[in-house]
Amino acid sequence: MKVLLASRNAKKLGELRRILESAGLDGIRVLGLADVPEFPEAPETDPTFEGNALAKARDAFAATGLPSVADDSGIAVDALNGMPGVLSARWSGAHGNDPANLRLLLGQLRDVPDDRRGAAFVCAAAFVAPGGVEAVVRGEWRGTIRREPAGTNGFGYDPIFQPEGRDVTSAELSPEDKDELSHRGQALRLLLPHLREFARPRAR
Template structure:
């Protein structure tokens, strides 16, 4: 059974594929947006992670007929009242400019003391499939915001996020360790029972 991950991000595709293998879930081939004919993608205008993920999954399923998984994720910084949140990818004004987004957050937190630099990565994942199947799940990964970036694994805010219980940033973790701990890994694992049901009923 093919499952469409509504993303062109090769790292997200790799992550879902690794999780399926690690959990022993066979019979599913994960494909990305680059593997299907192009279709109009609605902009992410919902004020919640849940709404954006569900809209993307619905669009992908409607356009392709494949069971579709989509996610919306970002970082919520306590000292910024939960922002950037759904605006994480375009916090600096230009969508996907990881370096500018990261530097803006660091600048905004420059005078914030260490004990108030908490935050969380959040990922909401949605699955939409035939027969009215719609599932939305949420994973969170708490930690603190470092003062300087470190590490080259991952993307986005990974180099300044130090997960609880770790002495390194999420950009310094191996892909396998990150899969086990991360917000996206947690959310995708919550979808596994539903993917397993789809695979068994194909």
């Protein structure tokens, strides 16, 4: 069974594939947006992660007819009253400019003491499939914002996010550890019961 992940991010595709494999769902083939004909993608204008994820999954399903998964994620910084939030990917003004986003956020937190640098990665994931099936779930990953980036294993704000209980950044974790702990890993695992509707679990 084919399932479309409404993303061109290779690391997100790899993450979903690893989670499905670890859950024994080897009957699902995950496609990305690069694997299907292009279709108009609506801008992410909803004020919530959940609303944006569901809109993207609905668009993908309507355009392709494939059961579709989409996510919207970002970082919510306590000292910034939960911002950048849904604006995380374009915090510096240009969508997806990770270095500029990191520099801006670190600059905004320059004078914030270490005990007030709490933050959470947030991910909402949505699944839309034939028969009117729709599901939206949410994962959160608490931690703190480092003063300097470290690590190369992630993207976005990973190099400055230190998860609770760890002495390294998200970008210094192995893919397997990140799958286990991360906001996106949490959310995608919450979708597994819905994805099981479309594939039989591997025999144990």
